[in-house]
Amino acid sequence: MSSLLRISLLCILTAVSAFAATSESNTPFEGGIEAYQNAEYKTAKAQFSAALKTNETAAARHNLGLAHFQLNAPAEAVWQLERAQLLEPFNADYRDKLEAVRQELGLFAGSPKWTVLASAALPTKMWIVIATISFWTLIAILILPRINDTKIGISLKTLRFISIFALILSTPSIWLNLRLLQTGTVITDEATSLHAAPASAAPQSGTARPGERARILDQYKHFYEIETEGQATGWISKDAFRPLAD
Amino acid sequence: MHLRNAFLILALFTTSTLLAEIRVSTRFEPARVPTGGTSKYIVEIIETDDSTMPKTERVTTLPIPQINTLTMRNGRIAAGSQRTQITNGVREYSNSQQLIIDAASSTEGSFTIPGYIFEYKGGRLQAPAATLTVVKRSADDAPTVDELIFLKADAPQQLYVGQTTPIILKLYVSSNVQLRGMNPFERNADGFTVSDQPEEYSESVEMANGRRYRVYSWPLTITPISAGAQDLDFQLTVSVQMPDQRNTRGSQFGGGMFDNFFGRSERFNIYTPPTQVDVRALPTEGKPKSFSGAIGQFNMEVTSDSTSTRVEEPIMLSLKLSGRGNFDRIKGPEMPKTRGWRNYKPESTYEPSNSQPLKGVKRFDYVFIPEKAGNLKLPKVSFSFFDPKTEKYVELTSPAPTVKVALSKRPAVTTTPTETDNQDSTPAINLTKALSPEELLIILDYRPEQGRHIETDLLSSRLFYGLNGIGLVALTTAGILIYRRKCLHNNPDYALAHEAKQALKKAIKDSQSSDAGTFYHSAQCAIRLAATARMKRNLRSADFAELEALFKQSQVNGDVIEQAHTLFNEADNHRFSGRTHSADLQRARTQLNTILKAL
Numbered sequence: 001m002s003s004l005l006r007i008s009l010l011c012i013l014t015a016v017s018a019f020a021a022t023s024e025s026n027t028p029f030e031g032g033i034e035a036y037q038n039a040e041y042k043t044a045k046a047q048f049s050a051a052l053k054t055n056e057t058a059a060a061r062h063n064l065g066l067a068h069f070q071l072n073a074p075a076e077a078v079w080q081l082e083r084a085q086l087l088e089p090f091n092a093d094y095r096d097k098l099e100a101v102r103q104e105l106g107l108f109a110g111s112p113k114w115t116v117l118a119s120a121a122l123p124t125k126m127w128i129v130i131a132t133i134s135f136w137t138l139i140a141i142l143i144l145p146r147i148n149d150t151k152i153g154i155s156l157k158t159l160r161f162i163s164i165f166a167l168i169l170s171t172p173s174i175w176l177n178l179r180l181l182q183t184g185t186v187i188t189d190e191a192t193s194l195h196a197a198p199a200s201a202a203p204q205s206g207t208a209r210p211g212e213r214a215r216i217l218d219q220y221k222h223f224y225e226i227e228t229e230g231q232a233t234g235w236i237s238k239d240a241f242r243p244l245a246d
Numbered sequence: 247m248h249l250r251n252a253f254l255i256l257a258l259f260t261t262s263t264l265l266a267e268i269r270v271s272t273r274f275e276p277a278r279v280p281t282g283g284t285s286k287y288i289v290e291i292i293e294t295d296d297s298t299m300p301k302t303e304r305v306t307t308l309p310i311p312q313i314n315t316l317t318m319r320n321g322r323i324a325a326g327s328q329r330t331q332i333t334n335g336v337r338e339y340s341n342s343q344q345l346i347i348d349a350a351s352s353t354e355g356s357f358t359i360p361g362y363i364f365e366y367k368g369g370r371l372q373a374p375a376a377t378l379t380v381v382k383r384s385a386d387d388a389p390t391v392d393e394l395i396f397l398k399a400d401a402p403q404q405l406y407v408g409q410t411t412p413i414i415l416k417l418y419v420s421s422n423v424q425l426r427g428m429n430p431f432e433r434n435a436d437g438f439t440v441s442d443q444p445e446e447y448s449e450s451v452e453m454a455n456g457r458r459y460r461v462y463s464w465p466l467t468i469t470p471i472s473a474g475a476q477d478l479d480f481q482l483t484v485s486v487q488m489p490d491q492r493n494t495r496g497s498q499f500g501g502g503m504f505d506n507f508f509g510r511s512e513r514f515n516i517y518t519p520p521t522q523v524d525v526r527a528l529p530t531e532g533k534p535k536s537f538s539g540a541i542g543q544f545n546m547e548v549t550s551d552s553t554s555t556r557v558e559e560p561i562m563l564s565l566k567l568s569g570r571g572n573f574d575r576i577k578g579p580e581m582p583k584t585r586g587w588r589n590y591k592p593e594s595t596y597e598p599s600n601s602q603p604l605k606g607v608k609r610f611d612y613v614f615i616p617e618k619a620g621n622l623k624l625p626k627v628s629f630s631f632f633d634p635k636t637e638k639y640v641e642l643t644s645p646a647p648t649v650k651v652a653l654s655k656r657p658a659v660t661t662t663p664t665e666t667d668n669q670d671s672t673p674a675i676n677l678t679k680a681l682s683p684e685e686l687l688i689i690l691d692y693r694p695e696q697g698r699h700i701e702t703d704l705l706s707s708r709l710f711y712g713l714n715g716i717g718l719v720a721l722t723t724a725g726i727l728i729y730r731r732k733c734l735h736n737n738p739d740y741a742l743a744h745e746a747k748q749a750l751k752k753a754i755k756d757s758q759s760s761d762a763g764t765f766y767h768s769a770q771c772a773i774r775l776a777a778t779a780r781m782k783r784n785l786r787s788a789d790f791a792e793l794e795a796l797f798k799q800s801q802v803n804g805d806v807i808e809q810a811h812t813l814f815n816e817a818d819n820h821r822f823s824g825r826t827h828s829a830d831l832q833r834a835r836t837q838l839n840t841i842l843k844a845l
Contacts, residue, residue, distance in 0.1 A: 029694050036690055051694070058697035063690045070688075087697030094691075100683035108617060123698050128710055136717030140724065148728045181702055230557070230619045245702040 027051065029060055036063065041070040058087035062094055069101060072189070077101050078211035079185040079242050086180070086244060089120035105211040107229070116180065119173035127177065131170035138163040179215075184226070184243035186212045186236070194234025198223035206232030208241075216243060267294045268366065272359070272376040274349065280383040283390045284350045287318065287359065289373055291366065292342040299339040302326055303367050308345065316357045316378070320348040320481075320515040348515065350392070351380045393455070394420040395486060397518045401468065401478050404524045406634055409541040410469045410572035412603040415443075415480055417462040417516075418454065420489075425460070426511045427485040437476030437525060441467040465603060469572065470525040480518045485511045528632055534641040536579055540631035542571015542604070548627045548644035556652045557619055563612040563647075565592070565627055570605045573598075578610035584625045586651075589614045616651040623648050739782040746779040746786075750842075757838060765831055766817035769838045773810060776845040790814040806844040809837045 026034070032047030048064035051057070065080030081098040088094060089112075099109035112120075122130075141160045145152050152160070186192060186208045195202035198220040206228070208214065214226035214236075223235040224243070268291065275286045289308060293300035304323065326343035351357060358377040363370050398416045405411060419425050430443050447462045470476060528541075547566040555561045567576065578592035592610040599605035616622055623646040630641040681689075704710060733740045753775060756768035771786075777793055778785045781800065785793065790811060797807050813834060 033690055033692060055694075056697070056700075057694040059691035059694040066687060066690060084697075086700060088695075089698075097687055100687055103683070124704055125699075125701060125709065128704055129713065132710070132713040132717060136714075136721060139717075140721050143721070144724055144728055147725055148732055178705070181700070232619070245700065 028054070029057075029063075032060075032063060032067070036067060036070075039070075041067050045071065056087070058084045058091065058094070061087060062097070065101075066097070074101050074105050075185065075187045075189055075210035078105065079187050079244075082185055082213075082244055089117065102211055105209065107209065107211055110213065110229070115172075116176055119176035119180075122173070124174060124177040127170045127173045130166050131174060134163040134166035134170065138167065181245040182216050182243070183213055184216060184224070184241055184246070186210055186214065186228070186240060187242050188240045192236060192240045194226070194228075194232055194236055195223075196234060198225070198235045200237070202235065205234035206230075208232060208234075208236060214241065267300075268292070268369075268371060269294075270371045270373050272373050274376055274378040277377065278379045278381060279350075280387050280390065281352055281354050281380055282350065282383065282392055283380075284348050284392065285378050287347045287349045287376065287378070288324075289345040289347075290342055291345075291371070292340055294338055294340040296336070296338060299328060299330070300341045302341050302343045305343070305345055305364070305366060308364055308373070309362050310347070310359060311362070313357050313359060314355075315353045316349055316351045318347050318349050319517065322346055349378060351378075354380045354382045356380075389420070389457075391488070391514055392516070393457075394423050394488070395484060395514060395516050397480060397482055397516045399466075399478065399480055399518045399521065401521055401523055404526065405468075405470050406526050406528055406541060406632065407470050407473050408528065408539050408572060408575060409634055410467050410574070410604055412465060412467050415464045415466055415518075417482060417484070418452070418459040419462070419484075419486070421451075421458040421460060422489045424487040425462075425484060426487060429483040431464075432481045434477055434479040434481070435468070437470055437472045437474070437523075438478060439469045439471055467603060469575075470523065473525050473527040475522045476525050478518075478521045478523050481515055482517075483513060483515050485513050487511055529637070529639075532639050534628070534630040534639055536628040536641060537630040537632070537639060538577050538579065540567075540571060540576045540629070541634060542569060542631060543633055543635070544569035544571060544629070544631050544642070546627075546629050546642040546644065548647070550624065550647050550649065552649070553647070554650040554652070555616060557616050560613045560615045561649060563614055563624055563627075565610040565612070565629070566607060567609070567629065568607045570602070571631065573604070573606055573608045576608060578612070579627060579629050581612055581627075582625050584623070586618045586620070586622045587614050587616060587624065614649075616649070619651050621648055622651050742784060743779045743782050746775045750775040750779065754842070757835070760831070762820055762831060765834065766813075766820050769813060769834065770817050772838065773813070773841055773845070776842050780845050803844055806841055810841050813837050813841065 028047045028050035032044045032051060035041070035043035035047055045064060045067040048060050048067060051060045052064065061080050061084035065077040065084060068074070068080060069077035078098065078101050081094060081101060085091065085094045085098060095111070099111065102108065102110055119127075138160060141152065141156055141163065145156070187210075189210050191210065192208045193204045194206040194208055196205040197203075207230075208226070208228050209230070212228050212230065214228040216224050216226055217233070218225040219238075220235075222238050224238060224241050225233070225235050226241060227233045271290045271292075273288055273290075275288055277285070279285045287310075289305075291302070291305070293302060308321075310318065322345075324344040324346050326341060328342075329340045331338045331340070349357075356377055356379050358375055361375045362373050364373060365371075396418050398418065399413055400416075401413050402411055415431065417428070433440055443466070444464055447464050450461045450463065452459050452461045468478065545568050547568075549564050549566070551562040551564070563581075565578065567573075573596055578594055581589050590613045592612045594608060594610050596608045597606050614624060626646045627644045628641060629643075630639055632639050701707065734744060735741075750772055753768045753772035757765050757772060759765050759768070774785050774788055774793070777788070777796065781796055783796075785796070788796075794807055794811065797810070816834060
């Protein structure tokens, strides 16, 4: 009996030490943090990029953004921070940093409006579930009592009110969330020309500043048609502009 | 009742015992005056004590009843006198105070102020009655003080709340009265705000009531603050030398020059005639949204210092109001939030006109900072005022100026809290240090928590279609079920057919049996139920003759009727012959299927 106990203890100790050895090995995320702290920003960038390939986390996006910022690529940093904020919309720290980088680039802080924050209260998927359920519930409450020739009671009236309310809340939220995904950032470090047509040789129709937000209106081959924060509209190369949903 | 009276008498006795050494007297001085003349109503309280000098208590109110046309004003306490009297070695100390109120009447008659009780040092004192006789003024009577010195304010009869109006306060002093000094005016005008008395006054000469007066004038402005009939009275204390004191014939110095220097001055309180102004509230009808209290007549001019600028470079929008009215109450119109602009509260300057009061130019400077490039419109500027002449509101609106905004050339600077922002906050020990943007931008996030999953094509996803598909199916199913239930409940034919179909299914199932008895019984039931479902008549116990008639009536194929006949005959033969099985059940099943299909 005692030998059996000893063997069991030995097995447990072996398993614990093996687990400890495994946990000590650095993940790309941790490697990125270590490299960043050693001011090895290129390594940090590579490590955080590797971390994002396996699992996209807001922290990795944020850290990669800061690494880009340290490498004098603030426009790319803006995109990474925008994306981090999309993943964690209520992280005030990310928002502050995004605003700071934007201001470094000569842009407005660009704090999100309350409508955008309200729509980010739930993920888009959840809004869609709420909208669909409330829509069909509402249709059922409107149609089924008519088929049955009955009047609806207080409980169904309450449900109808809740459905309408949920639909009113969820529909604009879905619209705002999807609209947010149709935006992107100018990732060049210099001001870029916007063209009147999807061709580099087309006449210039405006200028997009580094890190500037823009809404995608259309796309054609290697160009996006965008409208920037400064109300400039035109076609920009896909190399110079990255959608937020990319 | 008797008990109460006894208690009252006892209380009065006790009070009179306690206040035995306090005496009260009242009198008019002089007791006889001509109409318009002023007499002093004097209430004298004398306290005596054998041991110490009594201390007087200040009397602030007296319950004097209102007497017809007798005007009583300017109540004051005169300095009391202290006296020590020694009679046959016995000391007696007395202390007195006088309460003096000016009394005057414009009509002749006898005016008696009846006795009244007032509180003093915790006890109750009885003031005796006093009578003033006002007689008609004779032609050779000397002029009264009110005729020699009087005060006038030319206030309008009607005003609107908030309407600022200039008035002139005039002090008339007869030419044979020498003014030695005056105090700042006091006012009884709770319903108005009145401007401060100017230090300098203008002096002129006017003739009034056959006399020559020196007139001292102070321009003032008044603004009503509440509606209704509002009192507007002014009071001035002057120190003058009256004509009879300047009469030098009896002077030992023998000349007026010494009297001018050494003559005794008298102080008088003079009042404006009681005046009430009808103050009206501003009409609510037709009041523009932009109205903020301006009353008068105004013109508006709106200018911007530039028609082009860059992002984040401010421009100034100036609103200039000129005219006449309550400029001190005019606030800069609120600028609406305009897309692409942010603005701040305006700075205001006012340049009054030197010639006319309430006239001038007020200017509001608004700073607008463009937030984006393009041709941006500044907001429309609306200003409205109430014109008391036409008694209507007037709204002035300027068109929205357009400004061409180019892109910024300079990077934006991070705003940091200024010292002025923190001035209002309570002082506290600051244990935290706010990080600068540079410091903030080097701090990593060490917690890789799983954030939201970003899905781009949610509206074409399986989730979206699946949910809507489930919703559609569920709704359709529920609709069908509810409709069926409703038909079963409301339509007897449908209910009969439905019940027959249900029974038919069971009968068909039973007809699969290999036992001939069970088969034939089930087959007959099935045909009857099928007929019931088709004819929507209860044929569950019908015989073949009845069924045949109905089949023919509903034009069922003759072969089918024949096969049904055969089946029914077979069933009867089988039933009544007592056979337990048949070798040709297969053929009978085929017949049954044909019949049921046809039905």
